Amino acid sequence: MGSxxxxxxxDVLSDDTKNIHRAIVSLMEELEAVDWYGQRAExxxxxxxxxxxxxxxxxxxxxxxxxxxxxxxxxxxxxxNIDTYLGxxxxxxxxxxxTKAGGGEDEAPAAKSGAKGGSKDGSLGIGSLKGSV
Amino acid sequence: MDILKRTLAPIVPxxxxxxxxxxxxxxxxxxxxxxxVDFKGPLGLKFAAVNTGRLANVAExxxxxxxxxxxxxxxxxxxxxxxxxxxxxxxxVVRGVAPDLAPVVKAAELIxxxxxxxxxxxxxxxxxxxxxxxxxxxxxxxDQPERWPQVVGxxxxxxxxxxxSGPYALVLGPRAYDELTSGSEDGYPLRKRIEKTLIDGPIVxxxxxxxxxxxxxxxxxxxxxVGQDLAIGYTYHDRRSVELYLTESFTFRVNEPAAxxxxxx
Numbered sequence: 001m002g003s004x005x006x007x008x009x010x011d012v013l014s015d016d017t018k019n020i021h022r023a024i025v026s027l028m029e030e031l032e033a034v035d036w037y038g039q040r041a042e043x044x045x046x047x048x049x050x051x052x053x054x055x056x057x058x059x060x061x062x063x064x065x066x067x068x069x070x071x072x073x074x075x076x077x078x079x080x081n082i083d084t085y086l087g088x089x090x091x092x093x094x095x096x097x098x099t100k101a102g103g104g105e106d107e108a109p110a111a112k113s114g115a116k117g118g119s120k121d122g123s124l125g126i127g128s129l130k131g132s133v
Numbered sequence: 134m135d136i137l138k139r140t141l142a143p144i145v146p147x148x149x150x151x152x153x154x155x156x157x158x159x160x161x162x163x164x165x166x167x168x169x170v171d172f173k174g175p176l177g178l179k180f181a182a183v184n185t186g187r188l189a190n191v192a193e194x195x196x197x198x199x200x201x202x203x204x205x206x207x208x209x210x211x212x213x214x215x216x217x218x219x220x221x222x223x224x225x226v227v228r229g230v231a232p233d234l235a236p237v238v239k240a241a242e243l244i245x246x247x248x249x250x251x252x253x254x255x256x257x258x259x260x261x262x263x264x265x266x267x268x269x270x271x272x273x274x275x276d277q278p279e280r281w282p283q284v285v286g287x288x289x290x291x292x293x294x295x296x297x298s299g300p301y302a303l304v305l306g307p308r309a310y311d312e313l314t315s316g317s318e319d320g321y322p323l324r325k326r327i328e329k330t331l332i333d334g335p336i337v338x339x340x341x342x343x344x345x346x347x348x349x350x351x352x353x354x355x356x357x358x359v360g361q362d363l364a365i366g367y368t369y370h371d372r373r374s375v376e377l378y379l380t381e382s383f384t385f386r387v388n389e390p391a392a393x394x395x396x397x398x
Contacts, residue, residue, distance in 0.1 A: 121175055122137045123362035123381075124157050128172035129164055130350070133335035 016074070023071050030064035033057075073131070083125075136178060137366035142375055148223040148232060152216075152365060155234045156241045156379065160363060163245035165339030166252035167357065169302045169350050170264075170385070174359035182206035183358050183384055209360045209382045210259035212247050216240045216377040220370065240379045242340075244363065249341035252357065252385045253304070260384070264355060265346055265395045267387040270295070272344075272395040278312045282326050288347040288394040289331060295391040302334035302350045303327065306342045309398050348393035355392070359383045 005025060006013070013021075037057035044050045072079045088095045134140055139149070174180075188202035195201055216236045226232050250256065255263030270291050275284045289301055305313060313336070316323040328336060334350045348355070360382035368376040 121177060121362065122135055123175060123364040124153060124160065126157065126160055126363045129161060129167035132161065133168050133337055
């Protein structure tokens with residue numbers, strides 16, 4: 001079995017749900033590895049080994065982000081929240097409110113977040129359609 | 134307020150949502166090239182040109198003993214098509230009635246056609262060379278519907294001989310798509326035969342092209358660069374109607390001309 005963490009019987013879950021589960025578990029493992037490498041690098045007393053561990057940690061971050069990008073493409077709610085929070089500045093807890101508030105109280109919601117696609121540039125969020133056929 | 138000026142339009146939020154949703158639906162259905170070429174962006178409206186890495190010689194040196202070259206860039210093309218909607222019709226969405234959004238559908242189809250035509254057929258005025266016109270391979274011809282699988286197989290062989298690896302996608306104009314979808318050979322559907330035995334990439338419906346094109350989707354061969362991705366903005370309104378527009382800025386580059394073969398019907 002690919003994972004021991006399923007909470008529902010394997011045969012009642014769709015392929016999509018199973019693949020998303022795989023991606024989420026994989027992302028958890030990558031982030032766990034980042035944490036482990038970070039701690040080991042800090043505690044390590046050999047400079048050369050520390051450099052290797054830091055390198056490995058950064059590789060795991062790359063893997064995690066690739067994994068997250070797959071999830072973003074497959075799960076619209078991830079895409080929506082990533083679009084809301086990532087690459088912003090200022091207090092993180094204020095980002096959602098600021099996005100919704102837009103330029104004024106009388107703004108149309110679609111205009112506040114750009115459009116249905118939720119892009120910060122006001123676009124419809126079409127982007128690449130590779131893999132959507 | 135940004136350049137799209139959407140906040141100035143007398144459109145209720147529910148109607149904006151309906152407009153955006155309809156545009157997204159039609160665009161995703163009609164945009165074919167984005168399903169097979171590399172996508173770079175969106176880089177924003179400020180992004181004006183792609184660096185080609187090339188240098189054009191200047192015949193006249195600035196001073197004797199100094200040569201000069203001018204950097205060659207490929208500027209982005211800005212597309213815009215109007216959408217005129219009846220304001221009373223749009224208000225009906227608040228009363229629980231779906232508004233007539235035919236002008237949104239038409240505009241989305243038009244701009245998708247413009248983007249795809251530039252990418253597949255080229256758009257000289259916009260400095261875009263298309264996939265089909267760039268291909269150095271002689272076009273292959275399908276003389277009757279039953280021959281589609283053989284010709285697709287031959288096209289795949291042309292790409293292989295040219296050193297172009299897969300996966301390969303088959304992009305079909307409306308007539309070709311209909312023939313492949315409805316046709317059969319000895320009772321076996323043509324489309325299934327092509328999908329199962331000949332290509333490992335997608336079959337894509339592309340209303341902007343005639344015939345078909347088989348191309349590699351391995352990546353790196355074709356690059357669509359988008360500045361402002363497809364968006365709906367506001368132009369003006371009067372007592373009865375509101376004029377919006379659908380816009381985008383983009384350009385397209387062919388990095389490996391040999392990665393596609395045209396199939397004519």
